[in-house]
Amino acid sequence: MSADRFQATYLIETPLDPERVADVMAGEQSCGTFTRVQGETDELRERARAVVEGVDELEAVDRPSLPNAWLERQGRAGPWRRARVRISFPADNVGANLPTLASTVAGNLYDLGETTGLRLEALRITPGYRKRFDMPRAGIAGTRRATGVAAGPLVGTIIKPNVGLSAGQTAALVDRLCKAGVDFIKDDEVCANPVHAPLAERVPAVMRVIRDHRQRTGKVVMMAFNITDETEAMLRHAELVEREGGNCVMASLNACGYSAVQTLRRATPLALHGHRNGYGALSRHPQLGISFQAYQLLWRLAGVDHMHVHGLQGKFSQSDDEVVESARDCLAPLAPGLDDQVLPAFSSGQWAGTVPATYGAVRTDDLLFMSGGGILAHPDGPEAGVASLRQAWAAARAGISLPDYARDAQELRRALEFFGSR
Missing domain, CATH: 3.20.20.110 (Ribulose bisphosphate carboxylase, large subunit, C-terminal domain)
Structure with a gap:
C-alpha cells in the first residue's frame, strides 16, 4: 500500500468469478460504473481508480447467505464462491472527509447485484492520512x-x-x-x-x-x-x-x-x-x-x-x-x-x-x-x-x-x- 492510499479488506460471496466481482467493486467505489463512460480517460483511471490488491478464494457453499433479485433474474445458481478481497483506494479521492470515507468503503457495495454476501473486515490507513483527522482529546x-x-x-x-x-x-x-x-x-x-x-x-x-x-x-x-x-x-x-x-x-x-x-x-x-x-x-x-x-x-x-x-x-x-x-x-x-x-x-x-x-x-x-x-x-x-x-x-x-x-x-x-x- 503506497503512502497516498488506504486499503479495505472484504469477505464476499458470489456465484460469479470473485476476481471479476472484485474489479466491479473497485470500479463502483472509485471512478467507474457498470460501463465505461465518456470522460473516463486512461489518465483519470490511473489517478483515481481503486486497485484490487489481492483475491484469496475460500471454500464455496451450497446456499446463498442473502437474497439477490439481480442474480435471480439472470437465473444464476451456485456454487456460491467466497473470497477475501483487498482493495486500495487513492486517499485524494476522499481527502479528510469522514462521511465520504465511510461511503467509499462501506456504502453501495452492500447493494451490488454480483454478491450474496459482503462484509468489510478490515481497514488500513497510513500515518499521514490518519493525521488529517481528529485525534482523541483524552x-x-x-x-x-x-x-x-x-x-x-x-x-x-x-x-x-x-x-x-x-x-x-x-x-x-x-x-x-x-x-x-x-x-x-x-x-x-x-x-x-x-x-x-x-x-x-x-x-x-x-x-x-x-x-x-x-x-x-x-x-x-x-x-x-x-x-x-x-x-x-x-x-x-x-x-x-x-x-x-x-x-x-x-x-x-x-x-x-x-x-x-x-x-x-x-x-x-x-x-x-x-x-x-x-x-x-x-x-x-x-x-x-x-x-x-x-x-x-x-x-x-x-x-x-x-x-x-x-x-x-x-x-x-x-x-x-x-x-x-x-x-x-x-x-x-x-x-x-x-x-x-x-x-x-x-x-x-x-x-x-x-x-x-x-x-x-x-x-x-x-x-x-x-x-x-x-x-x-x-x-x-x-x-x-x-x-x-x-x-x-x-x-x-x-x-x-x-x-x-x-x-x-x-x-x-x-x-x-x-x-x-x-
Whole structure:
C-alpha cells in the first residue's frame, strides 16, 4: 500500500468469478460504473481508480447467505464462491472527509447485484492520512489524569434504572456511587434529555454532587452525560457540562452520525465517550456488514476517546473472542508510530466473576470496567460491589483464583455467593 492510499479488506460471496466481482467493486467505489463512460480517460483511471490488491478464494457453499433479485433474474445458481478481497483506494479521492470515507468503503457495495454476501473486515490507513483527522482529546492517558487513576483499571457503573429517575433522584444515586468509590459513571444510552430529567436540570444537580465529593475527598469522578441529540443541541449540552465542571459527555454514535460527532469533537475539550448501540445490526451476520476493527477505526477518526466493546461472559450475543479482539483494536494505534489509542469500555452483565476472564484475555489495566447490577445489586450495597470488583482485579493480577482470594475478602465472597448462584 503506497503512502497516498488506504486499503479495505472484504469477505464476499458470489456465484460469479470473485476476481471479476472484485474489479466491479473497485470500479463502483472509485471512478467507474457498470460501463465505461465518456470522460473516463486512461489518465483519470490511473489517478483515481481503486486497485484490487489481492483475491484469496475460500471454500464455496451450497446456499446463498442473502437474497439477490439481480442474480435471480439472470437465473444464476451456485456454487456460491467466497473470497477475501483487498482493495486500495487513492486517499485524494476522499481527502479528510469522514462521511465520504465511510461511503467509499462501506456504502453501495452492500447493494451490488454480483454478491450474496459482503462484509468489510478490515481497514488500513497510513500515518499521514490518519493525521488529517481528529485525534482523541483524552484517550487513555487523559482519562487517567482526569480521574486520578494512575494505575489499575477504571471501575465504572451505569445509572440504573435506565430511565425514569428525576434529576434529584439521579443526583442522589450519583452521590451514593461516588461514596461507593467508583471512578466513572455514565447515563444509559436510552436516557438523554427526557422530560422528567432534562439535562438542563440533571447536569447541574449531578455536578453539584460530584464537586462536593471532590471537595471532601479530593477524588474526581468522571460522569459521562448522554447528550445524544440534534447537533446544535449537543453543542449546547456539552457547553452546559463544561460550565458545571464536568469532564465527559457521551454520544450514541450510530444515531448521531459521523458529521455530528466530528462537530462535537471540535467544539468541546471534554472526553467523548462513544456508545456503539445499534452496532449489532451492522455486524451480527457473518456475511454482511462491518467488523469492529473497521467500525472503530472510522469512529476514532471522528476523535472519540472511549469505545464500547461489550463484556466477556456478558448478556449480549458477541463471543468472548470478539470482545477481546475489539478491545485489542481500541488499544492499538490506527497507523504505525502514532499514539492515538482509545479506552475500551467493557459492559453488559459484568461483575466480579467476569474479571479473571477479562484480565486473562487482555492482560492490561488500560480499560474501563463498567458494572451496573454487579455494583448496584450487590447484597451488601454498592460500596461492597465496588470493593468486590477491585478485589477481583487484585486477585487476577496476582494469579490467585477468586474463591481463594475471597477467603479474606468478604465483599468478593458475598458477590460470588450471590451472583454466582444466579
